Amino acid sequence: MNSMENDPGTPMAAAASTVQPARAHPVTLRQVAEAAGVSTATVSLIVNKKKGARIAADTRNRVRDAIRDLGYRPNAMAQTLVSGSSRFIGLVADAIATTPFAGQIIHGAQDEAWKHGYALLIANTEGNGELETDAIAMMLEYKVRGILYSTWFHRATAVPASLRESDFVLVNCFSTEPDARAVIPDEVQGGRSATDILLRNGHRRIAFINATTPAPAKDGRLQGYREALEAEGIPFDESLVLEAYPDQEGGYGATEELLKRGVTAVYCYNDRMAMGLYDGLRENGLSIPGDMAVVGFDNQEVIAAHLRPPLSTVSLPHYELGAAGVRMLLGLDESPADTAVKVHCPPVERSSV
Amino acid sequence: MNSMENDPGTPMAAAASTVQPARAHPVTLRQVAEAAGVSTATVSLIVNKKKGARIAADTRNRVRDAIRDLGYRPNAMAQTLVSGSSRFIGLVADAIATTPFAGQIIHGAQDEAWKHGYALLIANTEGNGELETDAIAMMLEYKVRGILYSTWFHRATAVPASLRESDFVLVNCFSTEPDARAVIPDEVQGGRSATDILLRNGHRRIAFINATTPAPAKDGRLQGYREALEAEGIPFDESLVLEAYPDQEGGYGATEELLKRGVTAVYCYNDRMAMGLYDGLRENGLSIPGDMAVVGFDNQEVIAAHLRPPLSTVSLPHYELGAAGVRMLLGLDESPADTAVKVHCPPVERSSV
DNA sequence: TAGATCCGATCAAACGTTTTAGCAGAATGG
DNA sequence: CCATTCTGCTAAAACGTTTGATCGGATCTA
Numbered sequence: 114m115n116s117m118e119n120d121p122g123t124p125m126a127a128a129a130s131t132v133q134p135a136r137a138h139p140v141t142l143r144q145v146a147e148a149a150g151v152s153t154a155t156v157s158l159i160v161n162k163k164k165g166a167r168i169a170a171d172t173r174n175r176v177r178d179a180i181r182d183l184g185y186r187p188n189a190m191a192q193t194l195v196s197g198s199s200r201f202i203g204l205v206a207d208a209i210a211t212t213p214f215a216g217q218i219i220h221g222a223q224d225e226a227w228k229h230g231y232a233l234l235i236a237n238t239e240g241n242g243e244l245e246t247d248a249i250a251m252m253l254e255y256k257v258r259g260i261l262y263s264t265w266f267h268r269a270t271a272v273p274a275s276l277r278e279s280d281f282v283l284v285n286c287f288s289t290e291p292d293a294r295a296v297i298p299d300e301v302q303g304g305r306s307a308t309d310i311l312l313r314n315g316h317r318r319i320a321f322i323n324a325t326t327p328a329p330a331k332d333g334r335l336q337g338y339r340e341a342l343e344a345e346g347i348p349f350d351e352s353l354v355l356e357a358y359p360d361q362e363g364g365y366g367a368t369e370e371l372l373k374r375g376v377t378a379v380y381c382y383n384d385r386m387a388m389g390l391y392d393g394l395r396e397n398g399l400s401i402p403g404d405m406a407v408v409g410f411d412n413q414e415v416i417a418a419h420l421r422p423p424l425s426t427v428s429l430p431h432y433e434l435g436a437a438g439v440r441m442l443l444g445l446d447e448s449p450a451d452t453a454v455k456v457h458c459p460p461v462e463r464s465s466v
Numbered sequence: 467m468n469s470m471e472n473d474p475g476t477p478m479a480a481a482a483s484t485v486q487p488a489r490a491h492p493v494t495l496r497q498v499a500e501a502a503g504v505s506t507a508t509v510s511l512i513v514n515k516k517k518g519a520r521i522a523a524d525t526r527n528r529v530r531d532a533i534r535d536l537g538y539r540p541n542a543m544a545q546t547l548v549s550g551s552s553r554f555i556g557l558v559a560d561a562i563a564t565t566p567f568a569g570q571i572i573h574g575a576q577d578e579a580w581k582h583g584y585a586l587l588i589a590n591t592e593g594n595g596e597l598e599t600d601a602i603a604m605m606l607e608y609k610v611r612g613i614l615y616s617t618w619f620h621r622a623t624a625v626p627a628s629l630r631e632s633d634f635v636l637v638n639c640f641s642t643e644p645d646a647r648a649v650i651p652d653e654v655q656g657g658r659s660a661t662d663i664l665l666r667n668g669h670r671r672i673a674f675i676n677a678t679t680p681a682p683a684k685d686g687r688l689q690g691y692r693e694a695l696e697a698e699g700i701p702f703d704e705s706l707v708l709e710a711y712p713d714q715e716g717g718y719g720a721t722e723e724l725l726k727r728g729v730t731a732v733y734c735y736n737d738r739m740a741m742g743l744y745d746g747l748r749e750n751g752l753s754i755p756g757d758m759a760v761v762g763f764d765n766q767e768v769i770a771a772h773l774r775p776p777l778s779t780v781s782l783p784h785y786e787l788g789a790a791g792v793r794m795l796l797g798l799d800e801s802p803a804d805t806a807v808k809v810h811c812p813p814v815e816r817s818s819v
Numbered sequence: 820t821a822g823a824t825c826c827g828a829t830c831a832a833a834c835g836t837t838t839t840a841g842c843a844g845a846a847t848g849g
Numbered sequence: 850c851c852a853t854t855c856t857g858c859t860a861a862a863a864c865g866t867t868t869g870a871t872c873g874g875a876t877c878t879a
């Protein structure tokens with residue numbers, strides 16, 4: 114919230130005098146060459162700091178000055194044309210803004226791409242197939258280095274035909290088709306971690322409020338719950354697994370059923386359900402974590418970190434998913450080729466347990 | 467949650483046979499031309515559906531077939547090179563993922579850009595000046611049509627020197643420097659709308675919990691509150707304006723002070739404060755809206771729509787900000803040139819009043 | 820002093836398009 | 850039957866780079 118210091122004491126004038134020439138017709142290599150009295154080849158060599166290039170210090174300076182004076186900027190399009198491949202990575206998302214999650218994927222992808230000298234070209238399709246085809250076509254025309262195909266919630270997906278015309282990796286989704294690299298969150302481990310938080314705090318009778326909506330997360334998070342219980346030698350009790358629609362209302366609505374189970378702790382399919390459950394518990398005069406320990410899943414900042422008490426949960430590694438996607442695309446990680454890479458979901462402990 | 471129908475009954479084979487040639491060395495115009503037995507000029511004419519072009523139906527078909535068979539894709543880089551200007555719009559953001567808001571700006575910008583045949587090139591700077599300079603340089607090198615410079619919260623900003631080398635518009639921020647077009651939310655109107663919701667429901671004694679952090683929003687939202695009161699002939703009472711840090715904890719912490727004021731309604735600087743206040747009120751045994759009506763500001767979906775009861779608030783038009791930014795950049799709206807364009811903040815009524 | 824080596828820099832082709840000018844032949848007009 | 854117009858198509862320049870081949874001259878080497 115700072116950075117608002119406009120410093121009116123330092124007028125822009127000084128800075129403006131040196132730069133500011135641009136904006137008319139862009140300066141080209143040739144113009145720089147002429148200004149410096151050399152060939153374009155020479156300028157190119159200097160601009161790109163070519164290793165083997167033998168250039169007299171004097172020449173080098175003249176060229177550098179010309180570049181500065183004219184405000185030269187290389188034309189990336191021309192560079193790409195001659196080099197054949199661009200420094201773009203495409204990211205197509207099915208929902209950019211419906212959720213804070215997509216933003217994290219973009220963020221991770223952008224950071225990692227940037228780190229390797231790539232720029233991100235994004236498109237969101239809002240689930241519209243035609244838009245999606247167009248978006249991919251556009252990326253292909255811009256000769257992207259590869260395409261990240263991402264979904265806002267973890268799910269199975271079909272691979273659009275045109276995607277195969279480029280290098281690609283599936284992010285936060287996967288396909289059963291061959292040759293489809295993918296990176297997804299490790300739901301099972303996440304479920305285990307969530308349950309472990311409760312277990313480590315002495316709880317033995319732990320309910321799990323699962324989602325009603327079918328998804329890899331539904332199966333994985335349940336699986337993790339069972340594994341954690343098993344590791345502690347606690348028999349799995351089917352009756353402790355409830356189901357509700359995965360939002361605040363669902364969590365709230367599950368309160369009554371939950372209380373009948375006589376548990377001391379509950380693990381919710383996601384943070385939003387936990388948020389609703391908080392309300393339900395409170396209405397029943399129960400305190401958290403005193404009367405009931407609660408953990409969520411997703412680590413949705415706006416919610417989890419600011420509930421009363423702050424919610425212990427497991428983080429969905431969207432940032433890391435985006436970054437890992439880029440690395441996989443660029444062949445920086447050793448990818449197992451056939452099976453999707455699972456990214457760890459780190460537990461985040463706060464005070465609801 | 468559908469679209470998971472993978473339809474195993476339709477093997478990929480059929481589709482794959484026609485396409486699938488690509489991925490080796492990309493097909494060029496010349497190759498298509500040779501395959502069809504015409505010149506590249508002819509192919510270009512056909513690909514671009516040039517109006518004045520006179521092409522025999524027969525030729526047209528041969529070319530079309532060649533294009534399909536070879537799986538030709540135009541090389542946008544080459545096109546850009548010759549045409550001089552690209553179909554890119556750059557978007558530099560200071561925080562892509564810290565908040566759901568940035569996502570909305572991206573979304574709006576992307577939709578609007580796409581509508582006009584532009585693709586979005588994004589970069590996030592995380593407030594890092596060097597990164598920012600690099601990001602803008604990159605965009606300049608890609609010869610973007612223009613740059614959207616956006617901030618995640620509404621504030622004053624300095625215009626980076628290099629931004630001026632291109633067309634640009636400030637989104638969700640503004641500058642006092644000349645020739646800086648900008649589009650920002652109309653905080654004053656928003657404040658008025660928020661207060662009006664309460665006023666229309668018969669409340670006369672309304673508190674305002676403002677933020678402690680200086681920002682255009684702080685001043686604007688207060689101003690709107692005063693204007694709304696004044697319009698109803700209610701004298702402004704300084705003692706009804708509290709201040710707190712603008713998050714859940716702040717709202718919660720303000721409860722006590724608030725209750726001393728004997729008001730029937732409260733307008734919070736943002737939804738997060740309202741969320742905290744909900745907790746505070748509840749702990750005091752007060753019901754919403756029965757004992758106290760509450761409105762927020764921002765319309766942060768995850769929170770506002772799912773609180774109990776759902777929160778009436780005012781929407782921060784981030785999507786529209788992004789879209790309007792693109793329109794302004796492209797010169798599609800009549801821009802007032804000198805002063806920032808204010809975008810309307812629509813009230814969203816739910817059940818907290 | 821002739822040949823080799825090295826230095827500093829240039830030439831020119833290539834990348835994949837778009838587009839203007841123009842050309843050959845057919846159709847039309849008088 | 851010649852002139853004109855129209856039709857269908859092509860040649861070639863241009864866009865701004867990169868890069869391997871080359872080149873003239875100075876400096877060594879023997």
